[in-house]
Amino acid sequence: MNLHGISGHHEPNSEPPIPTGSSSPKLKISPKLNRWSRGRALRSGVKLDRPIPRSDNSPRRQVTEAQPTDEADKKTTAIDVEVTAGKSIYLVSDGTGWTAEHSVNAALGQFEDFSLNRGSSVNTHLFSWVEDEERLIEIIKQAAKEGAMCFYTLANPSMAKSAKQACDQLGVLSVDILGPIIEGIASHLGVSPSGLTRGAPGRVKTLNDAYFKRIEAIEFTIKQDDGTLPENLSKADIVLVGVSRTGKTPLSTYIAQKGYKVANVPFVMGVEPPRTLFQVEPRKVFGLKIQLVVLQAIRRTRVKTLGVDTEAENNYSGIDLVRKELDFASRIYERNPGWAVIDVTNKAIEETAAVILRLYHDGRDTSTTVPRISKRY
Amino acid sequence: MNLHGISGHHEPNSEPPIPTGSSSPKLKISPKLNRWSRGRALRSGVKLDRPIPRSDNSPRRQVTEAQPTDEADKKTTAIDVEVTAGKSIYLVSDGTGWTAEHSVNAALGQFEDFSLNRGSSVNTHLFSWVEDEERLIEIIKQAAKEGAMCFYTLANPSMAKSAKQACDQLGVLSVDILGPIIEGIASHLGVSPSGLTRGAPGRVKTLNDAYFKRIEAIEFTIKQDDGTLPENLSKADIVLVGVSRTGKTPLSTYIAQKGYKVANVPFVMGVEPPRTLFQVEPRKVFGLKIQLVVLQAIRRTRVKTLGVDTEAENNYSGIDLVRKELDFASRIYERNPGWAVIDVTNKAIEETAAVILRLYHDGRDTSTTVPRISKRY
Numbered sequence: 070m071n072l073h074g075i076s077g078h079h080e081p082n083s084e085p086p087i088p089t090g091s092s093s094p095k096l097k098i099s100p101k102l103n104r105w106s107r108g109r110a111l112r113s114g115v116k117l118d119r120p121i122p123r124s125d126n127s128p129r130r131q132v133t134e135a136q137p138t139d140e141a142d143k144k145t146t147a148i149d150v151e152v153t154a155g156k157s158i159y160l161v162s163d164g165t166g167w168t169a170e171h172s173v174n175a176a177l178g179q180f181e182d183f184s185l186n187r188g189s190s191v192n193t194h195l196f197s198w199v200e201d202e203e204r205l206i207e208i209i210k211q212a213a214k215e216g217a218m219c220f221y222t223l224a225n226p227s228m229a230k231s232a233k234q235a236c237d238q239l240g241v242l243s244v245d246i247l248g249p250i251i252e253g254i255a256s257h258l259g260v261s262p263s264g265l266t267r268g269a270p271g272r273v274k275t276l277n278d279a280y281f282k283r284i285e286a287i288e289f290t291i292k293q294d295d296g297t298l299p300e301n302l303s304k305a306d307i308v309l310v311g312v313s314r315t316g317k318t319p320l321s322t323y324i325a326q327k328g329y330k331v332a333n334v335p336f337v338m339g340v341e342p343p344r345t346l347f348q349v350e351p352r353k354v355f356g357l358k359i360q361l362v363v364l365q366a367i368r369r370t371r372v373k374t375l376g377v378d379t380e381a382e383n384n385y386s387g388i389d390l391v392r393k394e395l396d397f398a399s400r401i402y403e404r405n406p407g408w409a410v411i412d413v414t415n416k417a418i419e420e421t422a423a424v425i426l427r428l429y430h431d432g433r434d435t436s437t438t439v440p441r442i443s444k445r446y
Numbered sequence: 447m448n449l450h451g452i453s454g455h456h457e458p459n460s461e462p463p464i465p466t467g468s469s470s471p472k473l474k475i476s477p478k479l480n481r482w483s484r485g486r487a488l489r490s491g492v493k494l495d496r497p498i499p500r501s502d503n504s505p506r507r508q509v510t511e512a513q514p515t516d517e518a519d520k521k522t523t524a525i526d527v528e529v530t531a532g533k534s535i536y537l538v539s540d541g542t543g544w545t546a547e548h549s550v551n552a553a554l555g556q557f558e559d560f561s562l563n564r565g566s567s568v569n570t571h572l573f574s575w576v577e578d579e580e581r582l583i584e585i586i587k588q589a590a591k592e593g594a595m596c597f598y599t600l601a602n603p604s605m606a607k608s609a610k611q612a613c614d615q616l617g618v619l620s621v622d623i624l625g626p627i628i629e630g631i632a633s634h635l636g637v638s639p640s641g642l643t644r645g646a647p648g649r650v651k652t653l654n655d656a657y658f659k660r661i662e663a664i665e666f667t668i669k670q671d672d673g674t675l676p677e678n679l680s681k682a683d684i685v686l687v688g689v690s691r692t693g694k695t696p697l698s699t700y701i702a703q704k705g706y707k708v709a710n711v712p713f714v715m716g717v718e719p720p721r722t723l724f725q726v727e728p729r730k731v732f733g734l735k736i737q738l739v740v741l742q743a744i745r746r747t748r749v750k751t752l753g754v755d756t757e758a759e760n761n762y763s764g765i766d767l768v769r770k771e772l773d774f775a776s777r778i779y780e781r782n783p784g785w786a787v788i789d790v791t792n793k794a795i796e797e798t799a800a801v802i803l804r805l806y807h808d809g810r811d812t813s814t815t816v817p818r819i820s821k822r823y
Binding site: 155156158164165166167168171172173175176177178179180181182183190191192193194195196197198199204207208211218220222224242243244246247249250251252253254255256257258260262263264265267280281283284285287288291294316318319322323325326370374417418419420422423424427438439440441442443444445446 | 545569570571588621626632644661665799804816822
């Protein structure tokens with residue numbers, strides 16, 4: 070098992086490894102180490118369009134691998150060419166692969182300029198339910214051919230070991246995402262992990278209370294969408310309010326996936342919200358606000374999608390009317406100071422959800438001065 | 447920046463570090479190294495109810511830390527006591543924290559027996575939007591007090607470095623989740639990460655095509671829930687069919703979050719499904735099936751939740767009627783061999799979704815023999 074999550078890197082707390090001329094068997098992965106040193110240098114802020122000199126000082130040896138040293142060096146030098154062709158990232162999992170997808174997505178957020186500045190793209194390829202070694206090796210070989218790097222989340226330790234070995238042998242840069250996290254928890258709890266994939270027969274099944282609670286939350290949320298059934302508002306864990314196109318519906322369904330019953334009530338100019346809204350515990354109500362020009366832009370996009378005529382468009386996305394509607398909402402917020410008001414301008418659904426859930430849980434947990442969302446497993 | 451994701455572990459590819467009697471400054475983290483060795487031993491399958499002998503051979507030194515060596519050793523010996531009190535896991539993020547939550551949840555799946563066998567629980571505490579160092583240190587101090595371990599996802603490299611240092615100093619076992627993934631991608635792409643948190647002013651904003659596509663998908667999915675608007679079935683990316691309580695609604699909203707328009711059509715015994723369903727491209731239609739007894743159990747739970755009377759209960763969850771309804775669905779599946787039929791028995795929503803999306807993308811990508819879900823960024 071690769072304890073560190075990163076294959077092909079050997080001295081965590083020392084300087085980047087510089088391969089020397091020694092005949093150690095480790096040398097055969099020198100191209101990858103060079104790439105890795107590049108990665109470290111890059112992370113620390115050095116902008117590199119050309120390979121760092123270290124690459125050129127590294128020993129070159131012909132080895133019988135998918136990516137021999139010389140070829141790998143050429144690859145490094147020809148990075149601009151590669152970039153134009155797009156870079157591939159392989160995600161390999163013996164389960165759903167959502168952990169790998171989620172983590173790599175988050176990390177890709179750190180490289181948003183990449184495709185903008187280089188006119189190129191990053192392609193991820195998710196391989197789920199990879200439960201036998203033969204298929205695993207087939208995928209890694211394919212990664213080597215494509216010049217892809219490989220992230221893996223493999224619950225079975227022997228599969229994870231095979232993945233690391235195959236990637237090392239084939240010169241595929243690899244990162245074990247799940248391994249270090251499992252190691253950490255094992256160490257902390259003082260128990261061994263099961264090593265079983267989610268679908269394995271020995272695993273505890275998912276039809277527990279949390280499962281039913283979550284399904285109930287999702288169904289509740291869909292039924293309450295867009296102000297339907299105001300008489301049920303008191304049953305919601307969280308109530309979202311705001312004018313049209315502040316993202317109430319997608320936000321509601323996202324939060325519902327986490328097991329909360331969410332209702333949302335649209336604010337339409339001149340129409341009083343249902344009385345039951347003001348009977349809901351104020352700490353459960355979240356008002357969404359958004360910058361005028363951004364809301365107008367979103368509404369224009371909406372109008373295009375719907376293919377509505379001009380007069381209706383003006384009513385919906387005309388700047389004066391949008392302003393009036395936002396003012397209408399603001400006045401309701403002012404009259405209800407117990408409600409949290411959240412600016413959703415340019416926020417992703419996940420971000421607004423995180424803010425709401427933190428506020429929702431805030432004050433319940435008195436054991437710490439820093440707000441947190443606590444869960445029991 | 448901790449390159450390896452795991453703080454307090456020093457020799458990735460060698461044997462577990464055994465602290466010797468030398469007076470190296472590294473010695474002050476020996477308690478953590480001991481816990482770490484335990485973790486490795488445990489991961490490799492050794493069941494330990496008592497601390498491994500190595501702990502007792504380790505040198506003891508009084509150091510002025512939150513968890514001095516002696517206390518840490520006591521902790522290790524008294525693991526059964528701690529377990530009863532519940533174990534805390536801190537998740538610290540300068541963004542939403544969903545990456546940490548998702549990854550740690552996935553890893554916790556490897557310890558499902560823990561609470562069952564030990565009668566104890568694991569508590570996770572998510573701290574999101576931790577964007578200044580002072581707050582970060584405050585949280586880590588709190589972790590040290592609670593005897594918690596700490597996972598962090600910090601986009602800002604200097605924050606990540608501070609987290610590692612503080613955890614090391616305070617004897618908090620820590621794992622950097624995002625760091626190794628970002629390192630890997632930086633190395634692979636040959637560009638530096640931005641180091642900017644999601645909310646930072648320099649970050650590219652989220653109101654792009656993918657954002658609108660996703661919102662549209664969610665709204666479509668909600669409108670099409672439970673067989674409404676059968677005339678729109680042709681506009682769906684994915685159509686789910688199945689009898690009541692096979693999880694169509696939660697599955698639809700989950701898949702919609704990933705940007706697919708999903709419609710679902712319930713199969714009710716004796717009622718012909720809408721004709722438009724059979725005009726949908728068969729590769730887009732997914733039939734859900736489930737084991738008879740499991741479906742009956744789920745329906746009984748449902749009946750309890752709804753508080754329905756006995757006769758209605760018998761109609762809905764009586765074993766004969768459930769069997770007939772499943773047979774009815776099976777016959778429709780048989781008549782439509784182009785539909786994929788998926789057994790959802792004991793599957794989590796995420797798992798069924800992964801199966802469906804893999805099948806949905808299968809055959810589109812001819813560059814590999816192994817089915818994959820490809821995405822462009």
